[in-house]
Amino acid sequence: MPVRRPWRRRAWARRLWLALLLAGLAWLPAAQAGVRLLLDEAGLDAAERAASAQLIQDVQARLPPAFGQALDEPIALQWRADLPAQVHGRAKGGRILLARPLLDALLPAAAHTPEQAALAAHQARAALIHELAHLYDRHARGGVSRDPRLLDLAGWQRRPLRPFSRAPSAMRDRSPDAYELTSPREFVAVNIEYLLLDADYACRRPQLRAWLAQRLGMSPDDGRCAPALPFVEASAAAGQAQLRALDPARVYAVDYLLAEGNAQAMSRWGHTMLRLVVCAPGRTPGSDCRLDLQHHLVLSFRAFVGDVQVSHWRGLTGSYPTRLYALPLEQVIDEYTRIELRSLRSVPLKLAPQQIAGIVQRAAQLHWNYDGRYYFISNNCAVESARLLEEGVPALADAGVLAITPAGVLRRLRRAGIAEVSVFDDMETARRQGYYFQAASAHYQALLEVLRTQAQVPVDRVDAWFALAPAQRAGWVEDGNLRVTAAALLLEQAAANRAEHEVRDELKRRYLGRRRKGQALDGELQALFEAESRLARPSALLVGETTSGYGLPIGAELSALQARGAAQALILADGWQRVRALALGALPPAQRAMLEGAQRNVESLSARMREQAREQAPGSQPDL
Amino acid sequence: MKALLPLCLLALTAPALAGSFAGSSAGASSAGSSAGSSASSDSSSGGDDKIVLQARQDAAGFVASEGRIRGAQLEAALRTLRAHDPSLHARSDMQLAQAILAR
Numbered sequence: 229m230p231v232r233r234p235w236r237r238r239a240w241a242r243r244l245w246l247a248l249l250l251a252g253l254a255w256l257p258a259a260q261a262g263v264r265l266l267l268d269e270a271g272l273d274a275a276e277r278a279a280s281a282q283l284i285q286d287v288q289a290r291l292p293p294a295f296g297q298a299l300d301e302p303i304a305l306q307w308r309a310d311l312p313a314q315v316h317g318r319a320k321g322g323r324i325l326l327a328r329p330l331l332d333a334l335l336p337a338a339a340h341t342p343e344q345a346a347l348a349a350h351q352a353r354a355a356l357i358h359e360l361a362h363l364y365d366r367h368a369r370g371g372v373s374r375d376p377r378l379l380d381l382a383g384w385q386r387r388p389l390r391p392f393s394r395a396p397s398a399m400r401d402r403s404p405d406a407y408e409l410t411s412p413r414e415f416v417a418v419n420i421e422y423l424l425l426d427a428d429y430a431c432r433r434p435q436l437r438a439w440l441a442q443r444l445g446m447s448p449d450d451g452r453c454a455p456a457l458p459f460v461e462a463s464a465a466a467g468q469a470q471l472r473a474l475d476p477a478r479v480y481a482v483d484y485l486l487a488e489g490n491a492q493a494m495s496r497w498g499h500t501m502l503r504l505v506v507c508a509p510g511r512t513p514g515s516d517c518r519l520d521l522q523h524h525l526v527l528s529f530r531a532f533v534g535d536v537q538v539s540h541w542r543g544l545t546g547s548y549p550t551r552l553y554a555l556p557l558e559q560v561i562d563e564y565t566r567i568e569l570r571s572l573r574s575v576p577l578k579l580a581p582q583q584i585a586g587i588v589q590r591a592a593q594l595h596w597n598y599d600g601r602y603y604f605i606s607n608n609c610a611v612e613s614a615r616l617l618e619e620g621v622p623a624l625a626d627a628g629v630l631a632i633t634p635a636g637v638l639r640r641l642r643r644a645g646i647a648e649v650s651v652f653d654d655m656e657t658a659r660r661q662g663y664y665f666q667a668a669s670a671h672y673q674a675l676l677e678v679l680r681t682q683a684q685v686p687v688d689r690v691d692a693w694f695a696l697a698p699a700q701r702a703g704w705v706e707d708g709n710l711r712v713t714a715a716a717l718l719l720e721q722a723a724a725n726r727a728e729h730e731v732r733d734e735l736k737r738r739y740l741g742r743r744r745k746g747q748a749l750d751g752e753l754q755a756l757f758e759a760e761s762r763l764a765r766p767s768a769l770l771v772g773e774t775t776s777g778y779g780l781p782i783g784a785e786l787s788a789l790q791a792r793g794a795a796q797a798l799i800l801a802d803g804w805q806r807v808r809a810l811a812l813g814a815l816p817p818a819q820r821a822m823l824e825g826a827q828r829n830v831e832s833l834s835a836r837m838r839e840q841a842r843e844q845a846p847g848s849q850p851d852l
Numbered sequence: 853m854k855a856l857l858p859l860c861l862l863a864l865t866a867p868a869l870a871g872s873f874a875g876s877s878a879g880a881s882s883a884g885s886s887a888g889s890s891a892s893s894d895s896s897s898g899g900d901d902k903i904v905l906q907a908r909q910d911a912a913g914f915v916a917s918e919g920r921i922r923g924a925q926l927e928a929a930l931r932t933l934r935a936h937d938p939s940l941h942a943r944s945d946m947q948l949a950q951a952i953l954a955r
Contacts, residue, residue: 519928522903558906561925566909662924671913671921678916714953715916718909837912841954 262296292444298369361420401767404778432779457592459554469793476585524557529612531602546601587620698825727823735811
C-alpha cells in the first residue's frame with residue numbers, strides 16, 4: 229500500500245538533495261519534455277538497472293501532459309528495502325522511494341508465469357504512478373485533491389449548515405482500492421493510477437475520468453463505453469428487479485419530486501425525490517416525453533430500516549444505511565397517492581441537456597457505490613437529493629441548494645432560478661400533464677356524492693361508508709349504473725387498502741411482542757429483512773462474482789446482475805406473501821371479514837364495471 | 853428532543869410495511885393496483901396495453917365524476933390510443949375512458 233507522510237519541503241533542502249544525488253547518478257534516457265526520473269543506481273546490477281529503466285520508460289509514456297508541465301525538475305527514484313511491509317512507495321520532496329520487492333518481482337530471475345510477470349509489471353507501474361501523482365498533486369500547479377469539484381465527485385460530501393466542512397467519503401461499495409477512502413490526497417493518487425493503467429476506468433467512473441482527463445490535459449474519452457448507464461429497478465413488492473440501461477441522452481428533464489406530508493410523524497415533512505423524465509423509445513426528446521409516464525424513473529434516497537419500527541435514537545445516531553433507489557414512476561404514484569394517500573408534486577427544473585446528463589451520471593455512480601448513513605437532520609432525503617443535484621451540476625453547487633427540509637431545498641432551487649413553479653398556477657392543467665398527482669383520498673367525498681345522488685345511498689360521510697359491513701355497501705350499489713359502479717369500485721379499493729393497513733399493524737404488533745418477551749424474532753421475517761437489504765444494495769448482488777469490478781458494472785457483470793436481481797426479488801415477493809398470510813391468520817375475525825369482504829367487492833364491482841362499459845352505447849364505443 | 857423528531861424525512865422501506873403488502877397481494881385484493889384490472893389482464897401484455905391498464909383507475913374516476921377527476925395516467929392512455937388509431941380522434945375522451953373500462 230503506498231503511503232505518504234507529510235514532509236516539510238524546503239526549496240534549499242531539495243536542491244541540496246539533488247546536488248548530492250546527481251554526483252553519483254547517471255541520467256537515464258531523457259524523456260521528451262516530460263517528467264524526468266533519475267534512477268539511483270547504487271547497488272543495482274545490470275539486470276536491475278535494465279528492469280528499472282524499462283519501468284521508467286513504461287510509466288513516462290503514460291503520464292499526462294500536465295505532469296510534465298508541473299514536475300519540471302528531475303525526480304530521483306530509489307529502490308528501498310527499509311520501507312514498512314505493505315508500503316509500496318513514498319514520495320518525499322523531489323524523491324520517490326519504491327519498495328525493493330517490487331523490483332525483485334520484475335527481474336527475469338524471479339521465475340514466474342506470464343500472468344505473474346504482468347502482475348509484477350502492473351504493480352510496479354501503479355506504485356510509481358501513485359507516487360508521481362502525489363508529487364503532482366502537491367505541486368502548486370496540481371492541487372487536484374483541493375479542488376471542490378474533485379471533492380464532490382470523489383464523495384467527500386458537502387454538509388448542510390456547515391459550508392466549510394466535508395463529510396468523510398461514503399463511496400464504500402465497489403471501490404477499486406479501499407485505500408482511496410482514507411483522504412482526498414490518496415483518492416487522487418489511486419484514481420490517477422487507474423486512470424492511466426486501466427482501460428475500463430472511463431466506463432466505470434465516467435465523470436471522474438472526464439474531469440481528471442480535462443484537468444490533466446489528456447484527450448477526451450474515446451467513446452468506447454456504452455452511453456447507457458445501469459440501474460437496478462427493484463420492486464420487492466412486485467417481485468421484480470430488472471436491470472435498466474439508461475442513456476442520459478434519453479432523459480428530457482429532471483423534476484424535483486415532492487411527496488407531501490401526512491399526519492404521521494415520519495412523513496410529516498414530506499419526502500424528496502428526483503424524477504427523470506425519460507422519453508419512450510423512438511420519441512425525440514421534447515415536452516411530449518412528459519406523458520411517457522411508464523418510462524420515467526424516480527431516484528429516491530431511502531433509509532433502509534430492516535425492522536418494523538423506526539427507532540428515533542438510531543435515526544439520530546446514523547445507524548440506518550441510506551441508499552439511492554431507482555424506482556419506476558408508476559410504482560411511486562401507486563405507493564404514494566393510492567396506498568399512503570399522499571399527493572406528489574413534480575417541479576420541473578430548468579437544466580441544459582449536459583446538466584441533465586451530469587445528474588444521471590452522478591446518480592448511477594451513487595446507486596452503485598454510495599453506502600451512506602441516514603441522519604434525521606443532517607443527512608436526510610432532502611439533503612441527499614439536493615446534494616445529488618449539486619454534484620451533478622457544478623453551477624448548482626455554486627448557487628448552493630443544500631437545505632435540511634424538502635421545502636427548504638425547493639426555496640433554494642427557486643432562488644437559483646431553476647425551479648419552474650409556474651406549472652402549478654393552474655392546478656387542473658398540472659394534474660392532467662403530470663405535474664401533480666393527487667392523493668386518491670382527495671376524491672373520496674366526491675365519489676360518495678355520486679353514490680348519494682345516483683344510487684340514493686343514505687350516507688354522507690366517507691368514514692361512515694367505510695364503517696358499514698362490506699356486504700351492506702355492496703347491496704346499496706348493486707343496481708347502479710356505470711358511474712355508480714366506477715365510484716363504488718374506487719371506494720371499495722380504498723376500503724381494502726385501509727384493511728390492508730391493519731394487517732400490517734398486526735404484523736408489527738406480533739413482531740414487537742415477541743421481541744419484548746425476549747423471544748427469537750420470527751425467523752422468516754428476519755430472513756426477509758436481510759434479503760431485502762441485499763436487494764436494496766445493488767453492489768451486493770455482485771458480491772462473490774469472480775470479476776473484481778469497481779464503480780459501474782460493465783460487461784459480464786451486467787448479465788450476472790440481471791439473473792441475480794430477478795431471482796432475489798422473486799424470493800422476496802414469495803416470502804412477503806407467506807408472512808402476510810401469517811399476519812392475516814392472526815387478525816381478529818371482524819377485521820379479517822372487513823378485508824376479505826372489501827376484496828370480494830372489488831372483484832365483483834370490477835367485473836360489473838367491465839360489463840357495463842361494454843354495454844354502454846353499443847356500437848358507438850370504440851373497440852380497443 | 854421531541855421537537856426534533858418530526859424533522860425525520862425517512863421513507864420507510866421496512867418493506868412489507870410500506871407498500872409490499874398492498875402492492876403484492878394477489879389479484880383484485882391489491883388495493884394499490886389498477887382498479888382490479890389484474891383479474892383479467894394478460895401478464896404478457898405489451899407496453900401500450902400496460903399504459904392503458906395503468907390508466908384504469910384514472911379512467912374510473914373520470915367516468916364516475918363525469919370528467920371532473922382527470923389525471924395524467926388517463927391523459928397518457930388517451931394519447932397512446934389516438935396515436936395508434938387516428939380514427940379515435942373522432943371519439944370523445946369519455947367514450948375512450950369507457951372503452952378503457954371495458955377492457
